[in-house]
Amino acid sequence: MTTVNREIGRDEVLSALRKGSDNPSAFLALNTGNEYFTDPAVDGVVAFRRAGRYLIQFGGVFAAEADQERVLRAFLDFARSGRRKVVAIQLQRADADLYARCGFTVNQVGSSYAVRLPGYTLRGTRFMKLRNKISRAKRSGLEVTEVPYEECSGDIAAIDREWLRSKGRHVKEIEFLVGECGGPVQHHRRLLVARHDGAMLGYISYSPAYGSRPGWLHDLSRRAAAAPPGVMEAINLHAMEGFRDEGAQWLHFGFTPFTGLSPEHEVPGASGMTSRFMRLLADRGEKVYPAAGQLAYKEKWGPQLVLPEYLAFDGRASFAAIWQILRVTKSL
Structure with missing residues (x-):
């Protein structure tokens, strides 16, 4: 039986991040207000927030690579049992491939710099x-x-x-x-x-x-x-x-939305509509998120590593899901 519990021990979440995360922003999963999904049969954690009929998941599945698909599918079952859909934000490329394999529509949403x-x-x-x-x-x-x-x-x-x-x-x-x-x-x-x-x-x-x-x-x-x-x-x-x-x-x-977008980073099956929308936000989206200023600050340090990051929709891409992400992050 799977469980979800806002009060799951933070030491347990931290342990999952240390052992099962390759996302440089994974520590943000410990932010106040996040909920956590776990499957007692597998050592792993999913961090998320509720927004309308969506569960907004952060940063992928924090588990050993061999267990990630099992935890993700269990999380999808949990969401569907409550008549909700999952939309995941700030996935790494390996996550993106996993989510696409599990039926998600996956698009690049920005990049991180190091x-x-x-x-x-x-x-x-x-x-x-x-x-x-x-x-x-x-x-x-x-x-x-x-x-x-x-x-x-x-x-x-x-x-x-x-x-x-x-x-x-x-x-x-x-x-x-x-x-x-x-x-x-x-x-x-x-x-x-x-x-x-x-x-x-x-x-x-x-x-x-x-x-x-x-x-x-x-x-x-x-x-x-x-x-x-x-x-x-x-x-x-x-x-x-x-x-x-x-x-x-x-x-x-860290992650800057709408930057470093490139067709070469897209996952097979990506939504053309979402790609066009992301490029529109990259060109004109400063009122939604101050990406240009953030990017200028990061680039002045000469980052040697630029990693694409992804947005994943359970099923087809949806503007309603993007709207809920903007709401839960208070970007509106």
Whole structure:
């Protein structure tokens, strides 16, 4: 008998991520508000949220490769028993092939970006502007440190409120596909902040990344309106150098929707309608998601790895399912 339980032990979920995930963003499955599907006969977990008549699944099946199809088919049975359909977001290429084999329509929805840390340097003309930007920020007296969340939660909340107000009165904070600060798994994350004369100007939260490219995920980041140029870059360089010195292999910049789209990445049977819609959002979708700005920030670090990521519909592609994804992530 399969089970679904919002209160499943987080240690059990974390164990499944460590053993059965090759998705650099898998740690986001532990976000507050997610539900988890398990099959007692198999060691694996599916993270999802409910939205209308859909179950919005995040990041594929977190299980050993040999068990993934069994867990996925059990999850589909669970969804159908409640007269719901599954739509999965942020799948990796291996996931995409599995889901297509199980009857899903699968389309590329964006890409993720990563830098290999051993030997990484900002030397050379390619990074001259980035070096200069960081140098100016440091010359202003900026101090970057790693701190426990509990020591600066009030400052972070203040920056978050200011950041959200700057986006407009009707804008909500995006959820589900981005990380968070605080909560029961905060001790697994790393938090770096920048201060000037004691005032916090910005922060970046990093989450652990598992699988074949282990390291850290550049996750949630915010800056104060008064922060000078180069603050976020100075924080990230400080983190990269520290992670590299600790022996970490990769820094992942995470998923950016509507970027890196290419016909060569599509899975056989992909929806032409969805492909055209994704390209439309890539060209004109800044009001839905600020992909261009995110991509520019990630590309300035010279990522050596660009991975396509996928969206999968149980059966035929559906605009109703895409709408529910936008709702559950608060992108509308």
